[in-house]
Amino acid sequence: MNEVRAALAIARKELRTLRRYPLQSINTVAQPLYQFLIPSVLLGSTFMVAGRAVGFQASAGTADVSGFLFLGAFVGGQVGAAFWGSAFAFRLEMMSGTLEPAWLTPTRRETFVVGYLLASLFVQVLGGAVLLGIGAVFFSARFFGAALAALPALLLAEVGLVGVSYLVASGVLLMKEANFFVDSTNFLFSAASGTMFPIAVMPGLVKVIAFLLPTTYALDILRAQALGTRLVLPGWSEYLALAGLGLLAVLAGRWTFARAERRLRRSGSLGQY
Amino acid sequence: MTAAMLDLRALSAAALKEVWVIRRYPALWAGMLFWPVLLPAVYVLQAHAYAGGDPRATAAFLSRSGTSQIAGFIFLGWSVYMWLSMALWGPGTALRQQQVQGQLEAVFLTPASRAAVLFGPVVAYLALTLWMLFVVGVALRLAFGVTLGAGEAARALAVVVASTPAIYGIGALFSSAVLRWREVNGLVQVVRGLFTVFCGMTYPIVVLPSGPSTSPTRCRLRTSSATSARCSSVARTWRRWRPTF
Numbered sequence: 076m077n078e079v080r081a082a083l084a085i086a087r088k089e090l091r092t093l094r095r096y097p098l099q100s101i102n103t104v105a106q107p108l109y110q111f112l113i114p115s116v117l118l119g120s121t122f123m124v125a126g127r128a129v130g131f132q133a134s135a136g137t138a139d140v141s142g143f144l145f146l147g148a149f150v151g152g153q154v155g156a157a158f159w160g161s162a163f164a165f166r167l168e169m170m171s172g173t174l175e176p177a178w179l180t181p182t183r184r185e186t187f188v189v190g191y192l193l194a195s196l197f198v199q200v201l202g203g204a205v206l207l208g209i210g211a212v213f214f215s216a217r218f219f220g221a222a223l224a225a226l227p228a229l230l231l232a233e234v235g236l237v238g239v240s241y242l243v244a245s246g247v248l249l250m251k252e253a254n255f256f257v258d259s260t261n262f263l264f265s266a267a268s269g270t271m272f273p274i275a276v277m278p279g280l281v282k283v284i285a286f287l288l289p290t291t292y293a294l295d296i297l298r299a300q301a302l303g304t305r306l307v308l309p310g311w312s313e314y315l316a317l318a319g320l321g322l323l324a325v326l327a328g329r330w331t332f333a334r335a336e337r338r339l340r341r342s343g344s345l346g347q348y
Numbered sequence: 349m350t351a352a353m354l355d356l357r358a359l360s361a362a363a364l365k366e367v368w369v370i371r372r373y374p375a376l377w378a379g380m381l382f383w384p385v386l387l388p389a390v391y392v393l394q395a396h397a398y399a400g401g402d403p404r405a406t407a408a409f410l411s412r413s414g415t416s417q418i419a420g421f422i423f424l425g426w427s428v429y430m431w432l433s434m435a436l437w438g439p440g441t442a443l444r445q446q447q448v449q450g451q452l453e454a455v456f457l458t459p460a461s462r463a464a465v466l467f468g469p470v471v472a473y474l475a476l477t478l479w480m481l482f483v484v485g486v487a488l489r490l491a492f493g494v495t496l497g498a499g500e501a502a503r504a505l506a507v508v509v510a511s512t513p514a515i516y517g518i519g520a521l522f523s524s525a526v527l528r529w530r531e532v533n534g535l536v537q538v539v540r541g542l543f544t545v546f547c548g549m550t551y552p553i554v555v556l557p558s559g560p561s562t563s564p565t566r567c568r569l570r571t572s573s574a575t576s577a578r579c580s581s582v583a584r585t586w587r588r589w590r591p592t593f
Contacts, residue, residue, distance in 0.1 A: 102537045102538070105537070105538065105541060106537045106541065108541075109541030109542070109544055109545045110537070110540070110541055110544055113544075113545050114544055114545065114549065114550040114551060115391075115394060115550070117548075117550070117551040117555050117556070118391070118394065118395060118398065118550045118551040119398050120551070120555050121398075121408065121409050121412050121413060121551050121552060121555055122395070122398035122399055122405040122406075122408055122409050123405075123408060124402075124404045124405060124408050128398065128405075129400070129402050129404055129405055130397075130398050130399045130400030130401065130402040130404075130405030130406075131397060131398050131400055131405075132400065133400035133401060133402055134396075134397045134398075134399075134400035134401070135397060135400075140398075170448055170449070171448070250375070252373045252375060253375070254375070255375035255376060255378055255379040255382070256375060258379075259379070259382050259383075259386075262386070262387070262390075263386070266390045271390060271391075271393075271394050272390075272393050272394045272396075272397040273397055275397075276393050276396050276397045277393065
């Protein structure tokens with residue numbers, strides 16, 4: 076119970092800090108919009124024939140380019156929260172010299188990761204909801220309420236993202252300057268999950284990696300419910316794969332984080348950056 | 349020694365310091381290989397999804413962009429995006445980092461001119477830009493078979509040189525804004541986002557609703573794409589450059 080309270084306190088502190096930088100909060104919605112969605116929608120319109128995405132219909136199973144992309148951005152935001160939530164917070168604490176004092180408190184180290192992730196996910200879910208609204212109102216994306224049916228899949232995906240967050244936090248603590256590591260792996264993870272294009276167009280090896288990521292299945296289920304695209308795996312096997320991979324990610328993440336923490340204790344390099 | 353000479357020395361010292369910092373983080377160098385190749389490559393895959401193997405979709409792209417080289421078109425657009433990112437992130441982040449670490453006040457107390465502090469990192473990041481363009485050229489040639497002849501490369505280089513003052517002017521403006529608002533991420537994203545949307549970096553600007561087209565990046569991008577698509581004479585290229593100057 077104490078750890079839950081600590082996690083919530085850490086999340087609250089993160090949200091309070093974020094509130095002091097309003098541009099950062101606006102960018103939760105604006106950044107995916109102008110950096111990914113608008114350029115992608117416009118690139119898509121370059122291939123349209125008489126206002127219809129005939130090519131995209133063949134490769135993705137839907138002609139609703141906006142719907143496909145906005146749902147991808149929604150899940151991409153959650154992935155970004157898992158990668159950047161703890162990474163950015165740890166990095167900032169390192170640079171400000173507050174990480175060592177924080178780790179001297181009786182709170183368990185793992186709780187810090189969960190607290191950072193909670194704050195980040197809270198912001199991303201809110202931002203994602205606004206994005207979906209913008210998609211529906213301004214870009215004629217048609218996801219309707221059917222997407223709500225995919226809510227269990229999204230919740231299962233969050234479990235997997237907790238594991239991912241542990242893995243990323245370990246990398247940041249060991250590498251110190253991990254911006255490239257976080258940025259590149261976040262980008263690859265997100266792209267391989269199919270946020271920007273259907274799995275069908277991925278090269279062979281990338282397709283194999285895509286099938287190992289829990290978010291691939293969550294996004295696939297979400298799109299199938301909302302846009303009527305075909306599932307990559309039959310029926311409930313997608314849910315099973317999602318749950319299994321999510322659990323595996325949590326176990327691997329916790330183990331890696333414990334190893335990283337032990338290494339930092341031995342080397343005494345927690346305060347270095 | 350004249351004041352100008354002293355400023356020049358301070359500028360080169362600031363640039364050298366930035367190079368040292370960059371050298372200490374090999375991940376930055378890895379990024380210079382990773383992003384110029386993988387960021388556009390992902391959008392090339394997206395374009396293939398849009399084409400879906402349907403010749404009508406490919407023909408639509410050809411008619412709107414003026415080139416059938418999808419990979420070349422997208423790679424060039426994203427290389428301008430990455431260049432802009434470097435101009436905005438690099439110097440601005442360097443200042444912000446000094447601010448967070450508490451060194452900026454000490455630097456400002458030295459007799460070095462503010463311009464040297466502001467533009468020193470720019471010189472270091474210019475070298476990174478040239479490296480990035482080289483990587484894009486190699487990736488285009490090896491992965492997609494898009495070759496640039498000597499004349500085209502020279503014209504592309506001239507476009508880069510002509511655009512440098514505009515891009516780094518924006519970078520300097522941005523760095524000053526960082527000092528004022530003490531926040532680097534949000535500002536970079538907004539400025540970069542505006543350029544991404546309005547300069548047609550991943551799409552031909554004909555698909556944009558009609559409007560003004562006088563941003564320097566937009567003009568340069570049109571010129572760069574035209575250069576690669578081998579459909580622009582020197583005179584036409586010059587006409588497109590003028591707003592950039």
